[in-house]
Amino acid sequence: MQLLTGKEVSDAVFEDLEKQTSQFIAKHGFAPTLAVILVGNDPASQSYVKSKKKACISLGFGHRDYELAEDTTQEVLLDLVKELNADATVHGILVQLPLPKGLDENLIIESIDSKKDVDGFHPINVGKLLIGLPCFVSCTPKGVLEMLDFYHIETKGKHAVIIGRSNIVGKPMAALLIQKGRDATVTICHSKTENLKEIVNTADIIIAAMGKPLFITPDMVKKGAIIIDVGINRVEDPTRKRGYRLVGDVDFEQVKDICSAITPVPGGVGVMTIAMLMKNTLQAAIQLAHEDTK
């Protein structure tokens, strides 16, 4: 069994990004800059935002952090996005999800300039992805593809079963894998899927993105399958200082001798997401700088 470690891949991506960022700064005299908006006090979101800031600093990117109160109104948030859309020194805008109740996520995402939508959630980018045009691609599925490429995993003609149909993971993952050039045959499963076990059992590549700890068990896995575990779940663990540990959607210990390759949790897909966010931010800065010189 081959362990597909995200760290190895993200280190390679960061090394490449460092070089490209130095070249960008030398050419344009400014750094790619990411604005991150956090509304409320969700601890997981706070920790994600912190990691994004750390990644920006490590690459020499500019970063702007906006921490807004839980009771921020939609108007205030929309005004801030509008301001950042118009600010030529900001190249990427990200609104950390989920937003507190009462704020319309779709409306906020749509308000972001699609040219600065480094999360790849804007309907324009999602639509372009579906018809195979260049666009910002959602960071987690983009990170999965980067991992598959790094480890030379062939998707052509393979049956990929994606479990989860969210807008940020499952659906864009499917759109990427069915593109010409990737050529996978894709099945998407969700909570209403019948005969899930039988379907997953036919997969050459399993992509688990459901948020259900240790759900994928050995009886669901075909011998030699490749498993990409996107799930990140906290389960209680009194032996740990913090009282919990992170596990994936796949029962790693039980399936590791059946599959031919697998991503661990933690240390798998998770670290790829931020690497892809940085890649998208540099891409936005390059494209916007190019437009300015036209």
Ligand code: NDP
């Ligand atoms: P969502 O909750 O938005 O979507 C979960 C999906 O799984 C839904 O489509 C749901 O079906 C499906 N599902 C839930 N239970 C079952 C079941 N019993 N059988 C089949 N399908 C089921 O989650 P996300 O896509 O946002 O995230 C999925 C997981 O990936 C989470 O653990 C999350 O923490 C992790 N994640 C990891 C990232 C990373 O950086 N590695 C980034 C983003 C997410 P239905 O639509 O019918 O409800």
